[in-house]
Amino acid sequence: MEDKEQEVLEDDDFEMEEISRELVLPGEVLTEDVNNFIPGRGAIFNKERNKITSLCIGLKQIKKKYINVIPLRGFYTPKAGDKVLAVIVDKNPVKYKCDINSKDFGQLKPKNTISQEKGRMGRNTRSYDDVSTEMYKIGDVLIVKILSADRLNKPELTTVGRYLGMKRDGIVISIDPPKIPRVIGRNGSMIKMLKNLTKCNIFVTQNGRIWLKGDNIAYERLLIGAIYKIASEAHTSGLTDRMKEYIENEKKKEEFK
Amino acid sequence: MPLIIKDEYPEKLFREDGKRLDGRKENELRPIKMEVGVIKNADGSAYLEWGNNKIFAAVYGPRDVHPHHLAKPDRGILRVFYRMTTYSVFERKKPAPGRREKEISMVIADCLRPVLFLELYPSTSFEVFIEVMDADGGTRCASTTVAALALADAGIPMRSLVSSVAIGKIDGKIIVDLSGIEDKAGEADLPCAITWFNEEISLLQFDGDMNLKEMNESLDLAKDALKLIHEKQNEALKCKYIEIQKEEEKNSQENDNGGVDLK
Numbered sequence: 001m002e003d004k005e006q007e008v009l010e011d012d013d014f015e016m017e018e019i020s021r022e023l024v025l026p027g028e029v030l031t032e033d034v035n036n037f038i039p040g041r042g043a044i045f046n047k048e049r050n051k052i053t054s055l056c057i058g059l060k061q062i063k064k065k066y067i068n069v070i071p072l073r074g075f076y077t078p079k080a081g082d083k084v085l086a087v088i089v090d091k092n093p094v095k096y097k098c099d100i101n102s103k104d105f106g107q108l109k110p111k112n113t114i115s116q117e118k119g120r121m122g123r124n125t126r127s128y129d130d131v132s133t134e135m136y137k138i139g140d141v142l143i144v145k146i147l148s149a150d151r152l153n154k155p156e157l158t159t160v161g162r163y164l165g166m167k168r169d170g171i172v173i174s175i176d177p178p179k180i181p182r183v184i185g186r187n188g189s190m191i192k193m194l195k196n197l198t199k200c201n202i203f204v205t206q207n208g209r210i211w212l213k214g215d216n217i218a219y220e221r222l223l224i225g226a227i228y229k230i231a232s233e234a235h236t237s238g239l240t241d242r243m244k245e246y247i248e249n250e251k252k253k254e255e256f257k
Numbered sequence: 258m259p260l261i262i263k264d265e266y267p268e269k270l271f272r273e274d275g276k277r278l279d280g281r282k283e284n285e286l287r288p289i290k291m292e293v294g295v296i297k298n299a300d301g302s303a304y305l306e307w308g309n310n311k312i313f314a315a316v317y318g319p320r321d322v323h324p325h326h327l328a329k330p331d332r333g334i335l336r337v338f339y340r341m342t343t344y345s346v347f348e349r350k351k352p353a354p355g356r357r358e359k360e361i362s363m364v365i366a367d368c369l370r371p372v373l374f375l376e377l378y379p380s381t382s383f384e385v386f387i388e389v390m391d392a393d394g395g396t397r398c399a400s401t402t403v404a405a406l407a408l409a410d411a412g413i414p415m416r417s418l419v420s421s422v423a424i425g426k427i428d429g430k431i432i433v434d435l436s437g438i439e440d441k442a443g444e445a446d447l448p449c450a451i452t453w454f455n456e457e458i459s460l461l462q463f464d465g466d467m468n469l470k471e472m473n474e475s476l477d478l479a480k481d482a483l484k485l486i487h488e489k490q491n492e493a494l495k496c497k498y499i500e501i502q503k504e505e506e507k508n509s510q511e512n513d514n515g516g517v518d519l520k
Contacts, residue, residue, distance in 0.1 A: 021502070023495055023499065025409065025418070025495065026372075026414075026415040026418055027415070027416060027418055027454050028491075042414070044416070046454060046455070053416070055414040055415060056409070056412055056413070056415065057409055057412065073411060074411075075300065075319065075412065103320060103381055151377070151378070152330075152379060232501060233501055235498050236501065236502050236505045238509070242509070
């Protein structure tokens, strides 16, 4: 497996400075100052529009004019452009059915599994007539990109693109999807630290699944433990430093020598 | 010859010292203990001990609707399954869902629906499974309370929590939170639930006889009791996260102190 650099996902949800460590609950009043604030993500006006209340259990965050609530629990909603880890659960001659940890199964059509070779006139030189779903088996783990997703239709997937395709080795673990930004960290700080210290390849996807592979089983185990620790302590501050300390302490143990 | 045990209720439901049979005052609740995240495989779950009631709630969703014809193309549906275990009551309860359980399931679903944004999840279902392990009066109120808690634990967007309590009348006095025996022997029973985002009544059932003045009085009593229950719900939801936060703070302080000591 060639060394793949994890694309740093720009997700500033968990920016340390701006986020307060204030835990809010559904229905809790975030502010009564409706002239200066607008409800952002996870917040809503009440009926009289004189209060802003929270929608879910999470951390309160004030960003310019917006009041957001960063959820601590929740489910994954597919978004076009997301790269996610999918497992093929069913297939027929027309399409694969993939579990992407969301409400609907994703659909992977065979024409989206081979790269399009453009001809001279911009036409496809390859015909899709003979393409069938023989490339992958049921149970294969793929990294796919979501082409389209909305509330009503099933998300459409593709395996054509950078980093995408089948994973033949490694371990897949899954955590709560809202905690994924914390595993990545601010500008990818957490994931860089994990990679450097444990010498493992990691691919973190937005649907809560994490693919990892290391040279040494002890390091893999350490990394899995660290990721679960991050997930359980996602709402605390100074997490990156604490995790660094934790991993360094663990590495002093005998199995790493 | 089957053994027939007659239901025998005490003549007086108040003790000589003016307290109720279990030693409570008129407006006192039974001890309540709540916990969230007790069922690992569920998306959200909660456990409640309310006096002798022991209730589990588990939430799954949003997910596909089975059978598929129940799905609504313009909104999601909320389904509640209230079930009592066979050993939850004195005489063995038949495990098949009966008329009472179906009614309570419907009542709880109607009670919780206003707090959810079902229109954002078309053709999906949210399912709440409520399992009563031990019953001792007021299970529909306790189930509503614990179901709201489990929904919040699942991270489903909600307008607010829902709290519920039963008010009753025994020996001519209005009391809060009826126990099993007070429920059966008392004169009136009034379960009610409130949605906190608009402070409106979401569930109100009535059984027995009361005059209008007593009704108003009991609704006032209910509001005070509901506030207490709401506080406990909030505490239970926060508890899980605050414990970890505190532990971390303690650990980091210890580490800091350790460094100083070494120097």
